[in-house]
Amino acid sequence: xxxxxxxxxxxxxxxxxxxxxxxxxxxxxxxxxxxxxxxxxxxxxxxxxxxxxxxxxxxxxxxxxxxxxxxxxxxxxxxxxxxxxxxxxxxxxxxxxxxxxxxxxxxxxxxxxxxxxxxx
Amino acid sequence: xxxxxxxxxxxxxxxxxxxxxxxxxxxxxxxxxxxxxxxxxxxxxxxxxxxxxxxxxxxxxxxxxxxxxxxxxxxxxxxxxxxxxxxxxxxxxxxxxxxxxxxxxxxxxxxxxxxxxxxx
DNA sequence: TGAACATATGAGCAACCGTTCATATGAACA
DNA sequence: TGTTCATATGAACGGTTGCTCATATGTTCA
Numbered sequence: 001x002x003x004x005x006x007x008x009x010x011x012x013x014x015x016x017x018x019x020x021x022x023x024x025x026x027x028x029x030x031x032x033x034x035x036x037x038x039x040x041x042x043x044x045x046x047x048x049x050x051x052x053x054x055x056x057x058x059x060x061x062x063x064x065x066x067x068x069x070x071x072x073x074x075x076x077x078x079x080x081x082x083x084x085x086x087x088x089x090x091x092x093x094x095x096x097x098x099x100x101x102x103x104x105x106x107x108x109x110x111x112x113x114x115x116x117x118x119x120x
Numbered sequence: 121x122x123x124x125x126x127x128x129x130x131x132x133x134x135x136x137x138x139x140x141x142x143x144x145x146x147x148x149x150x151x152x153x154x155x156x157x158x159x160x161x162x163x164x165x166x167x168x169x170x171x172x173x174x175x176x177x178x179x180x181x182x183x184x185x186x187x188x189x190x191x192x193x194x195x196x197x198x199x200x201x202x203x204x205x206x207x208x209x210x211x212x213x214x215x216x217x218x219x220x221x222x223x224x225x226x227x228x229x230x231x232x233x234x235x236x237x238x239x240x
Numbered sequence: 241t242g243a244a245c246a247t248a249t250g251a252g253c254a255a256c257c258g259t260t261c262a263t264a265t266g267a268a269c270a
Numbered sequence: 271t272g273t274t275c276a277t278a279t280g281a282a283c284g285g286t287t288g289c290t291c292a293t294a295t296g297t298t299c300a
Contacts, residue, residue, distance in 0.1 A: 015183050015217070015276090023177045024188055027170070028235070035238045036231070037169045043160035045288075049153050057143045062247060063135050068144055075289055077248055096246045096297050097135070106237055111156070113233045115148070117226055118155045135246090165258075182277060195259060197278055216267050216276045 042086050043110065047071065048079050051100075055089060056108050059101035162206050163230065167191065168199050171220075175209060176228050179221035 027033075043049060050069055054060060060068070066076045080100055083089040088107050091100045102108065147153075163169060170189055174180060180188070186196045200220055203209040208227050211220045222228065 015181060019178055019180060020184050020188050023174050023180065023184075026177050027173060027188075030170070032235070032238055033169045033173060034166050036234050037164055037166040039234050039238055040160050040163035040169075044157055044164040046154050046157040047288080049157045049160075050147070050150075053147060053153060054143050057146050058139055060139060060143065061135060064140050064143075068140050068147075072290070073247070074249085074291080077246095078288075081248075093247095093297090096244095098247060110233050110237065113230050114156050114159050115152070117230065118152055118159055161257095167258080192260070193277070194261080194279085197276095198258075201278075213267085213277095216274095218277060 039086065042082065042088060043114070045079070047075070048083060049111070051076070051079060051083065052088065052102065052107060052111060055100055055102050056111075059099045061097045061099050063097075065100070159206065162202060162208065163234070165199070167195070168203060169231070171196070171199060171203065172208065172222065172227060172231060175220055175222050176231075179219045181217045181219050183217075185220070 043052075047069065051065055054065060054068055062073060062076055062080065065080075066073045069076070080089065080091075084091065084100075087103050089100050090103045091098050093099075163172075167189065171185055174185060174188055182193060182196055182200065185200075186193045189196070200209065200211075204211065204220075207223050209220050210223045211218050213219075
């Protein structure tokens with residue numbers, strides 16, 4: 001039960017001023033939370049999640065991924081560009097073929113943490 | 121170095137057929153990955169991330185959150201509805217006031233896992 | 241060098257999303 | 271009971287996003 005005094009009407013100021021002040025003090029920096037939402041945004045598309053899980057199993061070239069997911073080479077390439085921009089995947093060139101793989105195992109940890117919540 | 125034979129031209133079938141088949145076998149169910157992307161979608165908005173971090177610090181009513189984040193009561197209420205639909209927050213009513221809190225500590229784990237990646 | 245091929249990329253479009261605005265709901269208090 | 275107030279919600283609008291299509295880039299090989 002919250003016992004802080006009702007300071008003002010809600011549509012003007014706050015109801016529980018002390019609670020709001022306490023939370024405001026302890027909140028992480030707004031910029032960090034903005035970056036955090038941006039990070040999750042990358043994980044919020046089915047195609048990208050599928051790509052990341054595929055790359056966790058094996059490094060793959062663009063064409064293989066396109067065939068695995070039954071999608072256009074262009075669509076996959078666009079998504080890989082996004083994943084690379086935020087350093088979730090890295091790539092290496094071997095002749096004409098470009099192989100992609102996960103940038104680090106942190107990526108998998110984030111995926112798995114969410115996955116655990118989904119399969120329950 | 122991947123040593124599988126080049127089976128077909130890329131724009132028709134696959135390059136590394138064995139790799140694609142192996143990955144296809146080991147991939148999590150497509151439906152799970154779809155749900156996973158949907159879960160991350162909820163975390164992919166700054167407003168919702170701020171709400172979740174705030175609720176981790178203290179249960180709060182709609183009006184307090186609106187004031188904390190300097191946003192409309194309506195906007196916050198819409199977002200809380202989304203968070204409740206996917207069971208990330210719960211609420212209790214006390215008279216006219218509705219207090220929201222995190223549904224479980226799994227939510228914080230997902231946030232923190234991402235946060236660790238952001239602040240590095 | 242020129243043809244073939246894997247990949248990258250820019251423009252454009254349709255679908256989705258988060259906000260605002262107006263209004264409805266539901267509880268308290270006079 | 272009627273007014274007040276906290277919250278909920280539907281419609282609408284502007285911005286974002288993921289795909290397609292066309293084309294560019296860069297490497298190989300004849």
